[in-house]
Amino acid sequence: MTQPALALTLHAAIREIDPAAWDLCAGDDNPFVSHAFLSAVEDSGSAGPRTGWMPRHATLNEGARLLAAAPMYAKSHSYGEYVFDHGWAAAFERAGGRYYPKLQVASPFSPVSGPRLLLRADLPAERRPAIRRALAAGLSQSCSELRLSSVHVTFCEAEEYEELGAAGWLQRLGTQFHWENAGYSCFEDFLAGLSSRKRKSVRRERRDANACGLTYRTLRGTAITAAHWKAFHRFYLATVDRKWGSAYLSERFFPLLSQRLGDRVVLMLAEHDGRPVAGALNLLGAETLYGRNWGCVGDWPFLHFELCYYRAIEFAIEHGLRRVEAGAQGEHKIQRGYLPRPTYSAHWIAHPGLRDAVANYLEEERSARLVEMEQLATLSPYRQEA
Structure with a gap:
């Protein structure tokens, strides 16, 4: 008996x-691609017409059986992605092209690495590469049929990056700063692994942050009340205003996320x-604590470092997690124990001229990025073994 043909479907929600x-x-490993997270983003109005993130989720079916999926959005801009292609868009449009709309395979507003070409867990190992290739081919074919400029798979896993590259997609490297748990039993155990100067610096920052008369609380699940979320949304808006950004996440998003x-x-x-x-809002994965949003009102010395970095490390140690990913950018994280790690994205561009120009740019950028990460690694605060 022959297997049913594979069919790709795009969904508007x-x-x-x-x-x-x-x-x-x-x-279960990464909450940012879960149905609960994506539905909270959409049902709260955070991803939709208001923000220019129009859901076009892809599913690959074999008959009635869902084999693979991709969280995907039609975008009329390049904001909220953290892998910047504004320059590509500007160059293409100066040359008379139309870059937008495009397709974005991502977790909205989340610079968090994780799977993007999602394969059914019980799919036999020997079928997985072929199904992933079929899904990727379906995405690029959808782009062509819709007459869009490009498909961008951002913050994907290394395996997906390599497979998409082998299929002819353009590859891009990025850098983030992650903390890795070396089997620490407590925060002091972590500090003992730092050089003397860095250890003193961290202790001084924590001392000053804790000398302001503040009380710290870590809340989960039903312990987080509507009043807590109302306050947090106020912090979120204050941070967005200071950074001249856009408040994509609606006030309804945070309690809805907590509920789901x-x-x-x-x-x-x-x-x-x-x-x-x-x-500081974090999401808990199987092995990782993901720092996502932060905000405050008032001026509190070193509070950002205490709440987003040091208390995240303490939580990870206490719960036996392997790492903390504290979000995008930030070389200042290095001296606080967060070291440079590569992030990956892959890009399919329809127009041959734009594709060639971007390919040349990315080749140079990758080389520079690898050199940069080597240089950043030399700034490690950890003691060097003799």
Whole structure:
């Protein structure tokens, strides 16, 4: 008996896809590609017409059986992605081309690495490469049929990056700063691995952050109330205003996320006289704590480092996690124990001229990025073994 043909379908909302079938592909490791996260983004109005993130989720089916999926959006701009292609768009449009709309395979507003070409967990190992290739081919074919300029798979896993590169997609390297757990039993154990000067610096920052009369709380699941989320949304808006950014995430998003992800949502708060003044939102994966949003009101010395970096490390050690990913950018994270790690993306561009120009640019950029990461690694705060 022959197997049914593979069929790719694009969906205008994640709710069109059965949650259990989607999550069988997404897995449990990374909450940012879960049906719960993506539905919270959409149902809160954070991804949709208001923000220019129009869902076009792809599913690859064999008959009635969902084999693979990709979280995908039609974009009329390049904001909220953290892998910048504004220069490509400007150059193409100066030459008379039309870069937007494009397709973006990503977790919205989340510079978090994880799977993007999602394969059903019980798919036999020998079929997985072929199914992933079929999904990637379906994405590029959809781009052509819709007469769009490009498809961008951002913050994907290394295996996906290599397979997409082998299929002719353009490859791009990025850099983030992650903390790795070397089997520490407590924060002091981590500090003992730092050089003397860096150890003293961290202790001084923590001492000053804790000398302001603040009380710190780490809340999960039902312990996070509507009042906490209202305060956190205020912090989020204050941070966006300071950075001249766009407030993509609506006030409804945060409690909806908490409701749907439960204990995987970790909110770290700082309070002064019983009133929240700062917060750091994290999501908990199988082995990783992902720092996502932060904000505060008022001026508190070293509070950002305490709430987003040091308390995240303490949480990871306490819960036996392998790493903390504290978000995009930030060479200042190195001296606080977060070391440079590569991030990956892959790009399919329809226009031959633009494709060749971007390919040349990316080849030079990759070489420069590798040199940069080697140089950044020399700034490690950890003691060098004799």
